[in-house]
Amino acid sequence: MAVYEYHAGLEGVPATQSSISFVDGQKGLLEYRGIAIEHLASKSTFLETAYLLIWGELPNRQELQDFQQEIQGHRRLKYRVRDMMKCFPESGHPMDALQACAAALGLFYSRREISDPAYVHEAVVRLLAKVPTMVAAFQLMRNGNDPVQPRDDLSYAANFLYMLNEREPDPFLANIFDVCLTLHAEHTINASTFSAMVTASTLTDPYAVIASAVGTLAGPLHGGAAEEVVGMLETIGTVENVRPFVENCVANKKKIMGFGHRVYKVKDPRATILQNLAEQLFDRLGQDRYYDIAVELEKVVSEKMSYKGIYPNVDFYSGLVYRKLGIPTDLYTPVFAISRTAGWLAHWKEQLGENRIFRPTQIYTGLHGIDYVPMDDR
Numbered sequence: 265m266a267v268y269e270y271h272a273g274l275e276g277v278p279a280t281q282s283s284i285s286f287v288d289g290q291k292g293l294l295e296y297r298g299i300a301i302e303h304l305a306s307k308s309t310f311l312e313t314a315y316l317l318i319w320g321e322l323p324n325r326q327e328l329q330d331f332q333q334e335i336q337g338h339r340r341l342k343y344r345v346r347d348m349m350k351c352f353p354e355s356g357h358p359m360d361a362l363q364a365c366a367a368a369l370g371l372f373y374s375r376r377e378i379s380d381p382a383y384v385h386e387a388v389v390r391l392l393a394k395v396p397t398m399v400a401a402f403q404l405m406r407n408g409n410d411p412v413q414p415r416d417d418l419s420y421a422a423n424f425l426y427m428l429n430e431r432e433p434d435p436f437l438a439n440i441f442d443v444c445l446t447l448h449a450e451h452t453i454n455a456s457t458f459s460a461m462v463t464a465s466t467l468t469d470p471y472a473v474i475a476s477a478v479g480t481l482a483g484p485l486h487g488g489a490a491e492e493v494v495g496m497l498e499t500i501g502t503v504e505n506v507r508p509f510v511e512n513c514v515a516n517k518k519k520i521m522g523f524g525h526r527v528y529k530v531k532d533p534r535a536t537i538l539q540n541l542a543e544q545l546f547d548r549l550g551q552d553r554y555y556d557i558a559v560e561l562e563k564v565v566s567e568k569m570s571y572k573g574i575y576p577n578v579d580f581y582s583g584l585v586y587r588k589l590g591i592p593t594d595l596y597t598p599v600f601a602i603s604r605t606a607g608w609l610a611h612w613k614e615q616l617g618e619n620r621i622f623r624p625t626q627i628y629t630g631l632h633g634i635d636y637v638p639m640d641d642r
């Protein structure tokens with residue numbers, strides 16, 4: 265058995281073999297099943313991209329139509345899940361609510377043999393269909409309102425915005441949101457996907473797998489960064505304050521949210537597309553005072569840290585897009601989770617295809633042969 269050296273955070277250590285997506289961190293490339301993210305963002309839809317990720321190829325017209333109808337037929341929640349949400353504190357974070365609801369789904373659907381393709385298919389459809397409904401329902405209920413039922417006649421993206429805002433979205437806005445979902449769907453073996461894989465490798469149910477992944481995505485070093493970025497821009501307040509802010513972060517070795525990446529050592533290609541989406545929104549709906557601060561921040565951080573490969577990541581501009589779409593700040597990460605459910609499910613299926621339970625080793629740094637000291641002698 266070869267002895268491997270320790271790499272903190274498993275940096276650079278392959279944890280699996282996968283054909284789902286590919287990232288070239290030096291060139292800033294991202295491909296889903298070999299197709300460049302720029303092509304999917306401009307030509308595909310989230311649901312078609314989810315199908316590509318999960319089943320490995322683009323659906324034909326009939327396959328996509330069938331998939332769309334299956335999703336529309338599973339968007340509603342069991343009333344008990346809604347009743348459970350009524351007991352959640354309004355002040356609770358929506359990611360905790362989503363994690364609880366995702367795990368709760370497992371109470372309703374038997375843990376049939378996960379080697380049964382029909383069970384796997386049902387779980388994929390249920391989770392993709394219900395995660396948006398859970399996020400929107402918690403938003404309305406924490407404001408004291410009844411959740412609205414999903415609309416079967418609306419697209420995946422339009423239906424989420426409808427359930428969130430209780431009105432049919434402008435198709436232009438729904439399309440912008442759909443592109444955001446495509447951009448966030450998958451990103452090789454990031455922390456939450458790895459969490460999903462480790463959970464999947466014990467052959468537990470897919471609802472527990474997604475609950476594990478949601479909990480992992482919530483952290484500020486991962487999906488939670490988008491929410492932190494807007495708070496940071498608000499704290500900076502003006503373009504003039506940007507340089508002192510960055511110099512303070514550098515001097516105190518403080519991480520700047522929305523920047524840096526374990527893999528990308530150039531600007532995240534998704535950040536470039538999101539920046540363009542933000543500009544399209546501002547052209548149509550009016551400028552956002554934080555955008556100028558964000559652009560200045562990118563300039564100054566590049567000046568100070570590009571030598572370390574610190575550039576904007578996917579979370580840097582996403583919040584400015586979501587603000588314009590009327591999405592509350594603490595829902596940015598749940599929106600990330602809605603999209604990344606597609607990638608997590610793709611890796612769940614791939615893991616089941618050739619599974620071996622994850623059980624890494626360690627380099628022991630403790631002591632041996634220590635005597636047990638009775639309480640009175642301590």
Ligand code: SDX
Pocket residue numbers: 273450451453454455484485486487489517518519520521522523524525526527572574577578579
């Ligand atoms: C996502 O993995 C994925 O694919 C994730 C994701 C996905 O799609 O799933 O892309 C989504 O999580 C994007 C990242 C969102 N997180 C943030 O924006 C939080 C801020 N970023 C950092 O915490 C950090 O960049 C990480 C966590 C993203 C990556 O950290 P690493 O690879 O562990 O890098 P590190 O902490 O070891 O830092 C290396 C150096 C350090 O400097 P030195 O000690 O060598 O002098 O770079 C510096 C760090 O201080 N650095 C930063 C920085 N990120 C790294 N300095 C200032 N600001 C930052 N944001």
